[in-house]
Amino acid sequence: MADLTTSFVGIKSPNPFWLASAPPTDKEYNVQRAFEAGWGGAVWKTVGEDPPIVNVNGPRYAALLSQDRRVIGFNNIELISDRPLKVNLDEMRRVKRNWPDRAIVASLMVPCTEKDWRAILAKVEDTGCDGVELNFGCPHGMSERGMGSAVGQVPEYIEMVAAWCKQHTKLPVIVKLTPNITDIRQPARAAKKGGADAVSLINTISSIMGVDLDRMTMYPATDGRGSHGGYCGEAVKPIALNMVGEIARDKETRGLPISGIGGIKTWRDAAEFIALGAGNVQVCTAAMVYGFKIIKDMTDGLANFMDEKGYGTIADFHGKAVPTVADWQELNLNYVEKAVINQDLCIQCGRCHVVCEDTSHQAIFATQNGKRHFEVNDAECVGCNLCTSICPVTDCITMRVLKPGEIDARTGKPVPAGYGNWTTHPNNPMSKPA
Amino acid sequence: MDDKKGDGIRAGRLSPEQYAANFGDSHAPLNRVQALIEADRCYYCYDAPCINACPTGIDIPTFIQRIAQDNVRGAAKAILEENVLGGMCARVCPTEVLCEQACVRNTNEDKPVEIGLLQRYATDGYFAKPGAPLFTRAPSSGKRAAVVGAGPAGLAFAHRLAMLGHDVLMFDANPKAGGLNEYGIATYKTVGGFAQKEIDWLLSIGGIEVRCNQQLGRDFVLDDLVRDYGAVFLGMGLAGVNALGVAEPQAAGLRDAVRFIAELRQARDYSKVPIGRKVVVIGGGMTAVDAAVQSKKLGAEDVTIVYRRGEEAMSASDYEQDWAKRNGVTIKHWAAPKEVLAEGGQVRGMRFAYTRAENGKLVETGESFTLPADIVFKAIGQAFVAAPAGAGIALKDGRIVTDGEGRTSLAKVWAGGDCTYGGRDLTVEAVEHGKRAAISADRMLRS
Numbered sequence: 087m088a089d090l091t092t093s094f095v096g097i098k099s100p101n102p103f104w105l106a107s108a109p110p111t112d113k114e115y116n117v118q119r120a121f122e123a124g125w126g127g128a129v130w131k132t133v134g135e136d137p138p139i140v141n142v143n144g145p146r147y148a149a150l151l152s153q154d155r156r157v158i159g160f161n162n163i164e165l166i167s168d169r170p171l172k173v174n175l176d177e178m179r180r181v182k183r184n185w186p187d188r189a190i191v192a193s194l195m196v197p198c199t200e201k202d203w204r205a206i207l208a209k210v211e212d213t214g215c216d217g218v219e220l221n222f223g224c225p226h227g228m229s230e231r232g233m234g235s236a237v238g239q240v241p242e243y244i245e246m247v248a249a250w251c252k253q254h255t256k257l258p259v260i261v262k263l264t265p266n267i268t269d270i271r272q273p274a275r276a277a278k279k280g281g282a283d284a285v286s287l288i289n290t291i292s293s294i295m296g297v298d299l300d301r302m303t304m305y306p307a308t309d310g311r312g313s314h315g316g317y318c319g320e321a322v323k324p325i326a327l328n329m330v331g332e333i334a335r336d337k338e339t340r341g342l343p344i345s346g347i348g349g350i351k352t353w354r355d356a357a358e359f360i361a362l363g364a365g366n367v368q369v370c371t372a373a374m375v376y377g378f379k380i381i382k383d384m385t386d387g388l389a390n391f392m393d394e395k396g397y398g399t400i401a402d403f404h405g406k407a408v409p410t411v412a413d414w415q416e417l418n419l420n421y422v423e424k425a426v427i428n429q430d431l432c433i434q435c436g437r438c439h440v441v442c443e444d445t446s447h448q449a450i451f452a453t454q455n456g457k458r459h460f461e462v463n464d465a466e467c468v469g470c471n472l473c474t475s476i477c478p479v480t481d482c483i484t485m486r487v488l489k490p491g492e493i494d495a496r497t498g499k500p501v502p503a504g505y506g507n508w509t510t511h512p513n514n515p516m517s518k519p520a
Numbered sequence: 521m522d523d524k525k526g527d528g529i530r531a532g533r534l535s536p537e538q539y540a541a542n543f544g545d546s547h548a549p550l551n552r553v554q555a556l557i558e559a560d561r562c563y564y565c566y567d568a569p570c571i572n573a574c575p576t577g578i579d580i581p582t583f584i585q586r587i588a589q590d591n592v593r594g595a596a597k598a599i600l601e602e603n604v605l606g607g608m609c610a611r612v613c614p615t616e617v618l619c620e621q622a623c624v625r626n627t628n629e630d631k632p633v634e635i636g637l638l639q640r641y642a643t644d645g646y647f648a649k650p651g652a653p654l655f656t657r658a659p660s661s662g663k664r665a666a667v668v669g670a671g672p673a674g675l676a677f678a679h680r681l682a683m684l685g686h687d688v689l690m691f692d693a694n695p696k697a698g699g700l701n702e703y704g705i706a707t708y709k710t711v712g713g714f715a716q717k718e719i720d721w722l723l724s725i726g727g728i729e730v731r732c733n734q735q736l737g738r739d740f741v742l743d744d745l746v747r748d749y750g751a752v753f754l755g756m757g758l759a760g761v762n763a764l765g766v767a768e769p770q771a772a773g774l775r776d777a778v779r780f781i782a783e784l785r786q787a788r789d790y791s792k793v794p795i796g797r798k799v800v801v802i803g804g805g806m807t808a809v810d811a812a813v814q815s816k817k818l819g820a821e822d823v824t825i826v827y828r829r830g831e832e833a834m835s836a837s838d839y840e841q842d843w844a845k846r847n848g849v850t851i852k853h854w855a856a857p858k859e860v861l862a863e864g865g866q867v868r869g870m871r872f873a874y875t876r877a878e879n880g881k882l883v884e885t886g887e888s889f890t891l892p893a894d895i896v897f898k899a900i901g902q903a904f905v906a907a908p909a910g911a912g913i914a915l916k917d918g919r920i921v922t923d924g925e926g927r928t929s930l931a932k933v934w935a936g937g938d939c940t941y942g943g944r945d946l947t948v949e950a951v952e953h954g955k956r957a958a959i960s961a962d963r964m965l966r967s
Contacts, residue, residue, distance in 0.1 A: 153560035153588060433627035436566030452567070478563050479628060 088392035089399045090385060092126070094366045095258040095283040095343050097216040099126035099189040101385050102356065102400055106347055106368035107132050107193035107219060107262070109164060110378070114177035117190075121181070123378035124385060127189025128181075129286075129368060132166035132221045133174045133210075134195045135202065139165045139228075145306035147374075148295040150321060159321035160371045161295045163306070163313055165227045166195050171209065179213040190214075191260065195221040195233050198243060200250045207255040217258040220247060220282075222273070223289025225266050225316050235289065238264035241276035248280025260345060263287040263329075265322075270329040274339045285333065286345035286368060288326045290316020319371040323349030327362055331411045334363025351380075353387030360400060361407040415509055420502040422488040423469035424495075425449070425462045431482040434458055438473035438483060446472050464495035525821065528866075529773060529894050531794040533819025539790040542817035546708035546843075550634070555641040559588035562633045565624055570635060573622035575952045576603035580619055584638055596646030597654050599639055604679045604955075605672050607647060607718045608701050609948045610640035611709050614806075614837045618948070647721060655725055658685035663965040665751040667691065668736050671699020672947045673755035673937030675722055676954030677961075682727035684962045686750070690728060693735035699757055699937075700947065703782040706810040708817070737908025746932055751961035754909060754920065754928070754935040755954065758902035758945075764802065764857050773867030774860055777801060777811035777899035784814055796894025799823045800870050802857050803899030804834035809841070811897045812849040823849045824891055828856040828875050828882060835944075858888055860896060869893050904939045916941040926957030934961055 090101040104127035105111050105120055112131040120128055141164055150159035167174055182190045192210045196202040210218060221228075222238030229236040237243045244261060251259045261277035263270065265288040277285050292314045296305045304312040326348025333339050346364025350356050351372040359367050372380055397403045427438070427450075439450040439460050449466035450473060453459055462473075474483045488494060490503035508514050525533070534542070550558060562584040570580045579598050586595035599606035613619075615636035623632030646654075663686045667674040670692035678688040696702050701715040723730065734740060736756060745752045761776045768774060773796060787793050795818040801808045804827035815823045825844065827834055830853050834841060844851060855872035862868060869892040873884040904919045914921045914929035919941040926934040936953025938945045 154557045433624040434565075434569065435563045435624045436568075437563060440566035458567070458569075 088389040088397060090126075090389060090392075092366050092400050094189075094345060095217065095260065097127070097189045097191065097258060098187070099366070100187055101126035101381075101388075102360065102366040103127075103381055103384055104129055104189060104191070104345070104366060104368045105373060106370040107191075107221065108370040108374075109162075110370060110373045112167060113169070113174075114181055117177075117181050118184075120373070120378045120381075121185045121188050124381045125188070125378065126366075127191065127216075129191040129193050129219050130174065130178055130215070132193040132195045132224070133171055133206075134166050134233075135197075135206065136171050138168045138170055141165055141168050142308045144308040148306040148315070150295065150319070157319055157371070157375045159293075159295075159317055160319035160374065161293050161306070161315040161317050162290070163226050163315040166193075166221070166224070171206075175209055175213050178210075178215055182214045182216075189216050191217045191219050193219045193221050193262070195224070195228060198232060198237060198247065203247060203250045204254045207251060207257075211255050211257055215257070217260060217283075218251065218255065219260040219262050219286060220251060221262050221289075222247075223262045223264040223287075225264060225290060225292040226314055235264035235266050238262075238273055238289070239267055241272045244273050244276040245280035248277050248282040252281040258283040260284045260286050262289055262347075264289045265325060265329055265348075266292050270332055271336045271339065274333040274336065274342065278339050278342050282342075284343035284345060284365070285339075286347055287333070288322065288329055288348045290318045291322055291325065293317035318349065319375075320349040320351050320355075323355060327358060330359060330364055331362045331408065334405060334408045335411050351375075353384045353391060356384060356388055357391055357403070358407075360404050362411070363405045363408045365404060366400075416507055418505045418507060419511060420490075420504060420506045422494050422501050423471075423485040424464050424467045424488065425469065425471075425473050425483055426486045427460055427462055427473075427483050428481070429459075429461075431479050432460060433479055433482075434460065435478060436460060437476055437478070441476055442473055446470055466496060468496065525797065527797050527894065529794045529796045532791045533795065534791070536791065538819070543707050543711070543790055545711050546706075547637075549644060550637050550641045555587055555638060556590075558634050558638055559584045561625065562588070563624060569622035569624060570619040570633075573619050574602075575618070575946065575948045576606075576609075576955065577952075578602045578606065578619075578639075580635055583642055584633065584635070587638055587642055592642055592645035593651065593654075595642035599642055600646075600654060602955075603948065603951050604676050604722055605701070605718065605947065605951050606639060607643035608672070608705075608710065608715060609951065610636055610643055611714070612705055613948050614839065614946070616839045617837050647717065650721065653725070655679075655683050657683055657725060657727055660687070660727075661685040661965060663687070663750040664689065664748075665753065665961060665965070666745040666749040667753045667755065668742075668745070669693075669699060669755035669757055669937070669939075670697035670719075670730055670732075671755055671757050671937055671950065672701055673950035673954040673957075674699070674753060675719065676951040677753045677755065677934070677936065677958045678728045678954075679722050679725060680955050680958035681751075681962060682725050684958070686727070686962065686965060688728045689749070690730045691734040691736065691740065692730065692732050693756075693759075695732050697730050697732060699755075703785055704778065704807075705785070706781065706814055707784055708814075735908070742908075742910050742913075742930075742933070746930070750932070750965045752933045753926075753954070753957055753961070754933065754939060755937040755950070756904075756909075757938045759905040760903035761898060762901040762903055764860070764898055764900065766857055766859060769860055769862045771860065771862035771865055771867045773893070773895045774862070775895060775897055777803065777807050777897040778902060780897060781807065781810050781814065784818075790818065793818055795820050797821050798891075798893045799895045799897065800891050800893040801825045801897040801899055802870070803827065803897075803901070804829070804836060805899065805901065806836050806840055807902075808897075808899035809836045809844045809849075811899055813844055813847045815895070815897075816847050816849055820895075825849060825851045826855050826857070826870075826872055826891070827851065827853050829877070830854060855889070856882070856884060861890065867893060867896050870896050902938070922953075922957075924956075925960035926953055927960060932964070 092102040107129040111128045146164040224234035228234035261282040346359030347368040439452045442450040583595040583598035620632040667690040799815040799820045801812040859871040920935045934957035937950035
């Protein structure tokens, strides 16, 4: 049986699933229920200085829904904890004492001055919690006051605050990054330079969920006006995976522990984050959509996956896919794939044909001998994977790899053996001899 | 209770609650949630097979996509511009052998998109809140057309011609327009007076005058129409009922199923409609099923459909046969009517000969059986009554011959619906006949 225990920057937890700093970890009651359900840890909802902030009393959340109202994406405008600091710290202390095997990490957000950070760190450390996470990510509300993503968007501030924190606490320091930035490597590098023990990402993405076309107001709105929120849920997973992968493979940050966050809803999502370099994962939206019980399905699925693949521990596949993430210019341009339609599985919907015809390479025939029949035209197929992506039937369209020496019907030439990328390609004016 | 269960033909066998339940909507319409989820199942196929399977060629993926986008009016327009009686067709089309049979979802799931129910969702939604007219008339051509028979074919012809700018006069032998939509469809398929509401909407385009209780050959003749109108459309349906082929004594309880169905449709109080305790229906089509099921719903205790061949040869679809069985109707195959048993002017039963197929031919085995019955319904098909149309019009197997555009052998005369040769006698086919003939007639009227 797979061992799911993890030690992330020295913080131990029975499984790699922590609840992210968010409404589900707002108070003792919630975290208690989460731990009873089996969550490995919780990053307590961000605390700040007193007096506590206030939240709006209208809609704080909104969802992007599928036709049958499954949540695809989720948006919130809730600020950090609106309860007094002492209440939060007392509860944190109690929960940690009651659940010594679970990870409790305090998420912090105070103004950008050393004395403020120093003051709160001392109070937090006293609770017996396992670490701190610096909230440099929230894109809404707090950023207007110079906190959250307003800090996370300036690498120099990240480095500075991380350094203060490392100086003023013995606890591991995790820096939570905002994705609302052009190059995620810059803040990650800054965190590392400042001495942070780890980064966690992604925080939410600035978002407006929609427009109420009857009232002509943005949605969600508070008394007729809205403010952008932070977007999360399964829709953001690809964005998060890319950012995790970029940090994992960056020369300057390679080896920096990463807590992966962003749209993790299933064991499979978690395994993907771990394979791309995350040491553990944090979850919020899935819990807010289904409740805490879903942790059981995540751990069960992950353990079965690991057993099936022969991974004894999380470390056995941690970062295993990172070497496969490359720059485009490193891709092998000699490699050729062609789409293949399995006629036994084809249900004749014809979508592959029309999308290829309308929007791609006119490489799928719609008829054969005058009858409805969908077949790839190898002479036009560039292997783009559009048909495979939109086919409603699993495994009906697959990609076939042409062997070196095999004639590519599109070019009329044999597929070259060996590796050849853009840097050496004759069409590249900057090409260097191989 | 005993009285209500009593032998013979009598009304009021059920409680008012039972009548209300039995003659309510047989299939609940989709609510918005169900419609949105179902619409999401449509793959939006390229050159969608369902479109080709629809006799009227409705762009089904388009109307379903519009439902999914919460655009019910747009969905209704996509339906009604190809099939102006799309509301009724959503209720009566045997979708399991038409659009839904062609749905590509059948391949992997054996569960097609519920196209019929989605069509009903769109059309019901539109009719509930029609707003501005979906269709308007082209500038007047000054030309006039006449239509004989205000059934689905005639109505589709009239609507299309009116839209194209011509004026139309319709005649119908019955007191109400609608043809089989009004007189021939089981009550529980079209509750709430839907047929007349749909016709009212159809006629609201303007330019169409309907004259009821006007019968061809009795009140007017074809030659006069041809003389006075630019185009004439014949859509009289099938006025005759096939005979059993055995002696039919004058006895209470020996009845035409189509008359029973029509009377029931016009009934205001089902508790006043008499039915037998034991009912036998002879035939294998939708009429047989509708008569049998409605007999059950009126409180008949034993209802048996007897068909001379096997299940697969019945023209009622599998779905209709299942529907009959679910309603407690017994279907007996391989038996042909031999003798109506009557006593004192009242049907007492029916004797049948067992049959079997021999080299494709139906033969009697020599054995027979008797079913007791208070009522025997004849549902072995209807026939076109050709005489009123005159001897000049070409027929095949007793029905009017038409070409691809619906033209008959007579100049300026088109025909469509059940009175024409070929097809499956479906409402949706009749609508297509009318539509196609109107496009053809318009071309001629303008030339």
